[in-house]
Amino acid sequence: MTYPVEHQQLAGWAKFPVIAADVATPASIEEARDYVMRQERLIARGNGKSYGDAALAPHVLSTLALRHIRHFDASSGVVDCEAGVLLSDILRVAVPQGWFFYVTPGIKHITVGGAIASDVHGKNHPTHGCFSNYLISFELMTAEGQVVHCSKEENADLFWQTCGGMGWTGLILSAKFQLRRISSTxxxxxxxxxxxxxxxxxxxxxxxxxxxxxxxxxxxxxxxxxxxxxxxxxxxxxxxxxxxxxxxxxxxxxxxxxxxxxxxxxxxxxxxxxxxxxxxxxxxxxxxxxxxxxxxxxxxxxxxxxxxxxxxxxxxxxxxxxxxxxxxxxxxxxxxxxxxxxxxxxxxxxxxxxxxxxxxxxxxxxxxxxxxxxxxxxxxxxxxxxxxxxxxxxxxxxxxxxxxPKMGRIPLEDFKESKWWSDLRERLAMLP
Ligand SMILES: Cc1cc2nc3c(=O)[nH]c(=O)nc-3n(C[C@H](O)[C@H](O)[C@H](O)COP(=O)(O)OP(=O)(O)OC[C@H]3O[C@@H](n4cnc5c(N)ncnc54)[C@H](O)[C@@H]3O)c2cc1C
Structure with a gap:
């Protein structure tokens, strides 16, 4: 399989810390599976707009080539897209048809995968909660390369561990979520x-x-x-x-x-x-x-x-x-x-x-x-x-x-030793 893998000096939005990492950019599920099966100590990365070290590891899988809106239903406001689609991509399609996000962070240049993994919130949390409130389902690739369909009814544990789970459960490949009606911009x-x-x-x-x-x-x-x-x-x-x-x-x-x-x-x-x-x-x-x-x-x-x-x-x-x-x-x-x-x-x-x-x-x-x-x-x-x-x-x-670390962070040194998403998933249980 030929997909780009580049050795880079990589950081989050705040430019600290900086680490040396191999960054793969697969453009299909098969290519993503290939990289997932080859690497230990891997983390998914969206658009790198998390500030610190959340999307840093020795091996990084960038979702930026998984950037297709598969379907937007302008009558129901349901979006079905790949994980590397940016919120700004969705706004350009949805707003002219009268739809906006129920929950949006203060930046539009983040991926849908990043929005789910951080379970982002906006300025209306008391009334509308987090991104997961309007998330219908997603496909997740596990450490074994299997693709699991997760929703609030199906594989619900994995669904909720992935929402806010900082990429520690696997690779989100695609997602479906609900937008809200607006009558004015x-x-x-x-x-x-x-x-x-x-x-x-x-x-x-x-x-x-x-x-x-x-x-x-x-x-x-x-x-x-x-x-x-x-x-x-x-x-x-x-x-x-x-x-x-x-x-x-x-x-x-x-x-x-x-x-x-x-x-x-x-x-x-x-x-x-x-x-x-x-x-x-x-x-x-x-x-x-x-x-x-x-x-x-x-x-x-x-x-x-x-x-x-x-x-x-x-x-x-x-x-x-x-x-x-x-x-x-x-x-x-x-x-x-x-x-x-x-x-x-x-x-x-x-x-x-x-x-x-x-x-x-x-x-x-x-x-x-x-x-x-x-x-x-x-x-x-x-x-x-x-x-x-x-x-x-x-x-x-x-x-x-x-x-x-008592606040729940995984220091990068630990991350290097941590083997795999299955280990990381266990660490979710220790979060305060
Ligand atoms: C100016 C600015 C304003 C912001 N305002 C807010 C705000 O108001 N509210 C808020 O909640 N956040 C806010 N954020 C934070 C930002 O919304 C999150 O950090 C978001 O997760 C970044 O998305 P990303 O695509 O850049 O992901 P990255 O930064 O690349 O990754 C973030 C996390 O998501 C994981 N991840 C990314 N893609 C996937 C995937 N496909 N599968 C599994 N895991 C994945 C990564 O492993 C990492 O743990 C802001 C950030 C900036 C720079």
Whole structure:
């Protein structure tokens, strides 16, 4: 069989860690099976948009050549596609016919396989849960090269272990899932500013008439200013049936090369935070799907701004009863450290279905923080791990690069020794 296998220096979106890996790109099930049967210590990789080491191993199977939408039923909104199809591929086909995702992350350039393996969530988790809520079925290739059909009725254990299972159960080959009807591509956004932590928490917890909500927090604001930020709420607008639906994708800007020194530091963060709120005054604004859901897609290669050392995204979720104090403790620990988060996003989460054991969100609040990678970074991450652990919280493995193994991560060194998906699947049971 002739499919490309390239030796590469490979990393996730945050460019840390970087490892040497053989990356195979099969274009059919037979080619995928061939590579699966040849390799031990293999992980599937979609579009590499997980931040840390989730899609890294000595042998990697890229799904990017498995990129066909097999069928889209414009009357029922059911998509049937290969695992390497990007969410953006689906948007271009589905939006003009009046369909959108029930659940979408803040990036459209991820694969369907990656969306399932991380069981991604969006800004509407309290009402709509994770991607798995609308997943009908998928085909999974096991370590033995068998193709197993998984749904909530058939091979249900394997179905739920794979949703949020970080590729530890096998290779997702294709999937079927349900989209939602939209009658307009406009979003009605409502922005609220907060002057302190009480106001921020109250705004994010209230305003339940909006389906979508996410808050930006000024990670440098301390003392009585702690919690200064903005909450961005939104609902889909209603349109008339005559209105043609077009998915307007803004032409993205680009960071053309990696500067020799990172551009993100405490001072640029200070200036960014000062300017950020001015650009987002409180009030009601119409906006469009691309601008509301995918603002970071507006700059290609923005990860290069962090320079050659890359960055670390740390995202955790704490249950409702610990989150108010626990998140405040996280910010206090960061403010005592030499590190400053450039981007901070706070979200509220709803109940997790009992079967969705490996989905990241639990009922409570999650916070995502992007830090330039410094010498003190690992030590800060371990301090944050301890606070999250004490608050009965958990971390998001798709973002992680250097947390304590007690948080569920498999360090790359262990991964090298770990034999196969069957071993990895057993490790799922040990996740906190
Ligand atoms: C700017 C940005 C914003 C984001 N916003 C959100 C957000 O709002 N909510 C959220 O939940 N996530 C968010 N993410 C994270 C992202 O959605 C996930 O990391 C997603 O899994 C990436 O998909 P990918 O195709 O790039 O997969 P990769 O990064 O290549 O892989 C991610 C994981 O999926 C596994 N995997 C991939 N394909 C398969 C397959 N075919 N079979 C089995 N396993 C597979 C890999 O082994 C790995 O464990 C964001 C990421 C970025 C860069």
């Amino acid at each position: 406009q979003m009605l956004q409502h922005t609220v500013w907060s002057a302190n932590w009480d106001e921020l928490f109250a705004a994010l917890s209230g305003n339940r008439e909006y389906e979508y909500a996410a808050a930006w927090v000024d990670g440098l604001a301390a003392g009585s200013n702690f919690g200064r930020g903005a909450v961005f709420f939104a609902n889909h607008a209603e349109g008339s049936s005559k209105e043609p639906l077009v998915f307007h994708e803004k032409k993205p800007g680009n960071v053309p090369f990696t500067p020799p020194i990172g551009l993100i530091n405490r001072w640029s963060t200070y200036i960014h935070n000062k300017m950020y709120l001015r650009k987002k005054p409180p009030g009601d604004y119409p906006t469009d799907l691309d601008s509301y859901f995918y603002p970071l897609d507006g700059i290609r290669n923005w990860n290069r701004m962090y320079g050659p050392r890359g960055f670390v995204q740390y995202q955790f979720c704490m249950p409702e009863h610990t989150a108010y104090d626990g998140i405040a403790r996280i910010f206090q620990a960061i403010q005592r450290s030499p590190d400053a988060p450039f981007l901070t996003v706070l979200k509220r989460h709803g109940e997790r279905p009992a079967e969705a054991r490996y989905s990241f969100p639990i009922k409570g609040y999650s916070l995502a923080l992007d830090f330039p990678r410094t010498r003190s970074m690992v030590s800060l991450v371990r301090t944050l791990d301890d606070i999250v652990w004490a608050a009965e919280g958990k971390i998001y493995l798709t973002k992680d690069a250097c947390s304590d």
